[in-house]
Amino acid sequence: MATKILILAEHSSGALKDISFELLGEAHRASADAHVVALLLGNGVSELAAELAKKGASEVIVVESPALENYSSDAYRHEILAAIASEDPDAVLIGNTPNGWDVAPLVAAGLMVPLASGCARIAIADGSAKCARKAFNGKFVHHVEIVDQRPIMATMDKGAAAPFDGETDGSVRTLEPTLDPGKLKSRFVETKKSESGGLDLSQASVIVSGGRGVGAPEKLDVIRELADALGGQLGASRAVTDAGWLPHEHQIGSSGVTVSPKLYVACGISGAIQHVVGMKSSGYIVAINKDPDAPIFGIADVGVVGDLFEIVPALTKQAKEAKG
Ligand SMILES: Cc1cc2nc3c(=O)[nH]c(=O)nc-3n(C[C@H](O)[C@H](O)[C@H](O)COP(=O)(O)OP(=O)(O)OC[C@H]3O[C@@H](n4cnc5c(N)ncnc54)[C@H](O)[C@@H]3O)c2cc1C
Structure with a gap:
């Protein structure tokens, strides 16, 4: 049967x-x-x-x-x-x-x-x-x-x-x-859209994420510009969401969302296990960090040791030119 x-x-x-x-x-x-x-x-x-x-x-x-x-x-x-x-x-x-x-x-x-x-x-x-x-x-x-x-x-x-x-x-x-x-003891009342307008990073094919290394919420624009130029979404480490720089929907990792985009760019993220577990199955990982010993380099396909405020704008420029 x-x-x-x-x-x-x-x-x-x-x-x-x-x-x-x-x-x-x-x-x-x-x-x-x-x-x-x-x-x-x-x-x-x-x-x-x-x-x-x-x-x-x-x-x-x-x-x-x-x-x-x-x-x-x-x-x-x-x-x-x-x-x-x-x-x-x-x-x-x-x-x-x-x-x-x-x-x-x-x-x-x-x-x-x-x-x-x-x-x-x-x-x-x-x-x-x-x-x-x-x-x-x-x-x-x-x-x-x-x-x-x-x-x-x-x-x-x-x-x-x-x-x-x-x-x-x-x-x-x-x-x-x-x-x-x-x-019925419970009933539907209303659906409220989250601050980030229903963002679902689990479906994104390109994600550019910022970590504590970005330094301040207003500086996240540098990361957002690269995400836009690549047609991707903006992600973050928990350090960023805990600080209130971005809503929780952007957080990737064990207490955030698990993602597997084709391209993941980690900017100013150290690579703590709780972050890595949420993005390690990405197709291609680029890490930008000024610390050559940052653990994120252990899982990156390409690692760039340097200041993200020099590297990321240069990448954005290249991406825009390539598109143009
Ligand atoms: C139960 C639990 C659950 C957790 N869940 C999550 C989770 O879901 N997601 C998550 O991300 N974390 C999570 N964490 C937190 C995690 O352990 C780390 O604290 C967090 O990921 C660190 O974030 P970060 O890499 O942005 O910051 P940091 O570890 O502080 O790293 C910042 C990095 O930026 C680099 N940097 C600084 N300035 C620059 C610059 N100008 N250019 C380039 N690089 C620079 C530094 O070298 C450093 O490597 C969790 C922790 C616990 C205990």
Whole structure:
């Protein structure tokens, strides 16, 4: 009998999020005989269901209600538990995303099953699962085994799994919502845009980052100009965000965002492990630092020992000329 794997699709502003396709991809890899069911919660989301059915889901289950228009932990928990009760999947995969961090433990607690959180890989066979998750800033891989549970529950790290890249001809069906909006204990109020206007460095292909070596917030313009000239985004070390020079969304590292752009330029950043763990998988790393012993040079493809206020403007000039 096939292994039925239910994934929770995520969407916002009328589009499916990348994590949905990553979960579909991982579900297909998790078991040789996977039957992948995507659960889509929302309101007016039928077009998204058709996309999931083409891009990895054998079946899409749609639950629509005005109470599901925006994410709410209570409404999502209720409908995910209802879908699990009616579909009886072998495994449930949810993104290790802000919504997933919130709802997955609630669902696991509701079912009284363990939850393997933040996994990079999962293999499912005979009612058990082997999960691999990064530990200690990615220095170790932590193997977790879930034995003899139904359903197996795991959250998968964003960007860890390759998205499904084939084509499917899945079916779409609707389940009636079972929630009573009047009984929900939490409800959506409003979405507020962050100061940096929804910056998502994890998707950037070029990042130019500034560290404490920049010296003052107004001097960050030097870094910003190079980022603009290269068509990239502005990143930062924690020293910069802690000092309030830039909002937290710009912070790269273990307590910030993990990035893997094609090009990463580190300016005035020493290369502490907590920073490096968030950017070491970048395609090409250029480091500019006046200290020849700075640890950042240990992972750089090109290291420039010098004053960033001489080097960075020169690079910006070159980039602008090359573009022109
Ligand atoms: C639990 C925990 C979580 C953390 N999470 C993160 C995280 O997510 N991200 C993160 O970045 N850090 C994080 N940190 C902090 C981290 O340990 C470092 O303190 C921080 O990364 C240092 O930032 P920096 O490299 O900008 O500053 P510094 O270490 O002070 O380095 C500044 C560098 O600039 C160079 N410099 C100075 N002037 C110039 C100049 N004119 N031209 C060229 N180079 C110059 C100096 O030689 C030096 O190497 C965390 C720490 C802890 C304990």
